[in-house]
Amino acid sequence: EAGVTQFPSHSVIEKGQTVTLRCDPISGHDNLYWYRRVMGKEIKFLLHFVKESKQDESGMPNNRFLAERTGGTYSTLKVQPAELEDSGVYFCASSQDRDMDADTQYFGPGTRLTVL
Amino acid sequence: QQQVKQSPQSLIVQKGGISIINCAYENTAFDYFPWYQQFPGKGPALLIAIRPDVSEKKEGRFTISFNKSAKQFSLHIMDSQPGDSATYFCAAVLFGGATNKLIFGTGTLLAVQP
DSSP: OOOOEEEOSEEEEOTTOOEEEEEEOOTTOOEEEEEEEOTTSOEEEEEEEETTEEEEOTTOOSTTEEEEEGGGSOEEEEESSOOGGGOEEEEEEEESOOSGGGOOOEEOOOEEEEEO | OOSEEEEOSEEEEETTSOEEEEEEESOTTOOBEEEEEEOTTSOOEEEEEEOTTOSEEEETTEEEEEETTTTEEEEEESSOOGGGOEEEEEEEEOTTSSOOOEEEOOOEEEEEEO
């Protein structure tokens, strides 16, 4: 079974540019989460999709971040325009069910974003 | 305000020794406390988890000790091996709300020396 995949693995952009990160969850997983780790700090929750619907986007830093999940499959996270403080590693995770015993979140390898 | 505090930030242990990582939390409503292990270039992966009604859980060389009254929990790695060298994150989850988001600690970089 294929795991969670993310693309690209690395992205280096200039301040003010736009970047789009992609996440492909494990097939059949309705729940998709985005997290971010800024260097040396904790991994922080950004948002949660259930299928194509945003369940919780309380962790999104500001309106420069836009997440979508087309048809309940893959998800994209767009940052426009990017700022220096957006640098970090962006992780995507998916899970099958929100039931306590079945909600193991499986993480992708992350996208390392560097904004210069 | 950080809801889950983790220490130490880094840890060096000799092969065969015991690695201990500590976490403390604020919210007594948390339902579930997982530990994630992350190797370089990979995403975090669930290692072991515990619920607050249990004081200890053991899986192989990995043990979680949970102290509900102190709001603390720790990961013990017995007979540490070089292959255990990784970053370890504790986390907490509050079930029953809109989302089962993970609330992470800041991570501990473990190096096991041969």
